[in-house]
Amino acid sequence: MSHADATIAAGRPQDAAVRDRTRLARRRVGRLLLLTPAVVWMTLFLLAPIAMIVYVSFWTQYTFKIVPVLTTKSWVFFFSSETYLSALWTTIRLWVIVLALTLVIGYPVALYIGMFIRNKTTQTIVLVACVVPFWTSFLIRVVAWRPMLGTEGAVNLILLHLGIIKQPIEALLFTELSVVIGMTQIYVVFMVGPIAFMLSRIDPSVIEAARDLGASWWRVLRTIILPLSMPGVVVGAVFVSVMVLGEFATPAELSGRKVNMLGNIIVEQVGSLKWAFASVVGVVLTVLMAVIVALLLRLADLRREL
Amino acid sequence: MTYDLELVQLGKTFPNGTPAVVAFDLRVEKGEFVSFVGPSGCGKTTTLRMIAGFEASTSGDILIRGRNVSDLPPERRPTSTIFQNFALFPHMTVRQNIEYGLRVRGVAAPERKRRVDAMIDRLELGDVADQRAPGLSGGQRQRVALARGLVVEPDILLLDEPLGALDANLRKSIQHQLKQLQRTIGITFVFVTHAQSEALTLSDRVVVMNRGRSEQISDPYELYTRPRSAFVARFIGRNTLLAGSVAGVEDGIATLTTAFGPMRGATNGAVFTSGTAALLSIPSEAFEITAATAAAGPERLRGRVLGRTILGTAVRLRIALPDGQEILIETHRDQFTGEWSEGEVMLTWQPPDATVVAAD
Known part of the structure; x- marks a missing residue:
């Protein structure tokens, strides 16, 4: 291609070729202008703050003030404190558990919506129904779990009434379990959506072809449906991961501040004006998210599928 | 088996x-x-x-x-x-x-x-x-x-x-x-x-x-x-269909009374009683085109050439029948002479080449 271009250009007067080139360049610049507002916005309000946080994490922290004298003290403190390392571990553990649960609970729902509801209108209605809980505010949704999960909450009352349990289950509220229940409920829909979308794009005749060739339903699910829905799984997993890793409200409300994720540490440190330390945790959290998202994206070739 | x-x-x-x-x-x-x-x-x-x-x-x-x-x-x-x-x-x-x-x-x-x-x-x-x-x-x-x-x-x-x-x-x-x-x-x-x-x-x-x-x-x-129903006669090939009623059957050839006079075609084994409504299906290639001056009679349809398309060795004629039905006939180029290029023609066919099917 470029060789052909060169041949054509060589056959023309020099100035014409130059004029063509400048016109092309100008057109390219014109197109890039479309990105300017977004680039400016992101630089000012995303890239600059991130750079700032990295910078501040190396400032020297005194009890009530912070001075721009570079030091690694906050970093050393983070990695030598059992409390903060355990918050890092809690974050990773909750991420793995919630991601696994949203996948296990969400995939069958997505399978039902994406594969077995073939009517597009019904499909939309069901997907909208999935996001109905989002019509209330995040905090109300989190707080609403308390009367559900408490010792005298709805779940315990129902189980007691049905005679399934003799004593109220105390582990339901203000434990890590309640945090897992709450986060799974809130984030499962972000798993269902992308998977259902990918599944609804699978050509039904591809599934028929597999059955025609002798594959049982289980085999079709394993060899055709699952691989073809992988991009949806990855996108859903990215959504859920980013949101779970950054959580602070759900663990705070549902564990009675017993379960601390990195997000809770940041809130706490900012509250007591420990900016340098909050920045360290912020950087750790950002790096953790970046690594996890990068790993997830390697699971499926999104460029090919979307 | x-x-x-x-x-x-x-x-x-x-x-x-x-x-x-x-x-x-x-x-x-x-x-x-x-x-x-x-x-x-x-x-x-x-x-x-x-x-x-x-x-x-x-x-x-x-x-x-x-x-x-x-x-x-x-x-x-x-x-x-x-x-x-x-x-x-x-x-x-x-x-x-x-x-x-x-x-x-x-x-x-x-x-x-x-x-x-x-x-x-x-x-x-x-x-x-x-x-x-x-x-x-x-x-x-x-x-x-x-x-x-x-x-x-x-x-x-x-x-x-x-x-x-x-x-x-x-x-x-x-x-x-x-x-x-x-x-x-x-x-x-x-x-x-x-x-x-x-x-x-x-x-x-x-x-x-x-x-x-x-x-x-x-x-x-x-x-x-040999279409066996009116639907097949319409769907397969390029047949001209003439509506009529069966006047009689002899040796596998039925005579239909149509708006253009008596017309004959093969029954192809089907049984028709006199008076039943039927269609005569004439394949486009069974038609022979002669000058309009030929005498009218059975298996003769007067038509007017509306247009022609040269398809190489063949010529396609668009012909209007007296009842307004338009039909397309492909004929060999040699059969096509200027005499009836734009005007009246007479179409004929051999009765065994046409098929009688029950009206639908």
């Missing part, structure tokens, strides 16, 4: 009560190439999908080599389907696509490789064996679909408009390849198409379907020359 495929009073009624296929009887011998042809919605694809097992029948039976498969799911039927859009597995390479059926059946690796390689050779897919399906051309996809379906050695290959997604030139050459392939491997093909030319070219027998019923099952020549 056992047939490769037997449909016995096969029927399907949709849940809303609409009949899709009605009392379909068909027997297909081993190695036969049978086509279902008809307008869209005639039930041809539904019938094919019932044979494959994708749709449940609501009455009747499907027998493959004498075994009743009516209640078997598609994965347990000895059929392979070639889908209209080929339905290749997009996340697999050509080789993996072809291998799929053998893998599912648990064929051992060496045997699997041998059979897949043989199929890749036969369908000339060696160059693209390691490519993924989405990058292939239409013709290549079609060959992969064939290879994938044939490698499991089905009793019957079901083809659902497999040439519909290809462009016209490719379709011609693939038609030929398909017929060759079917002859060499010798398995039964059941082919669904809405293109009559495809059905007539490829098939040993053609089933014409209309509104869920099989209207006629014949070899292509008989179907083309």
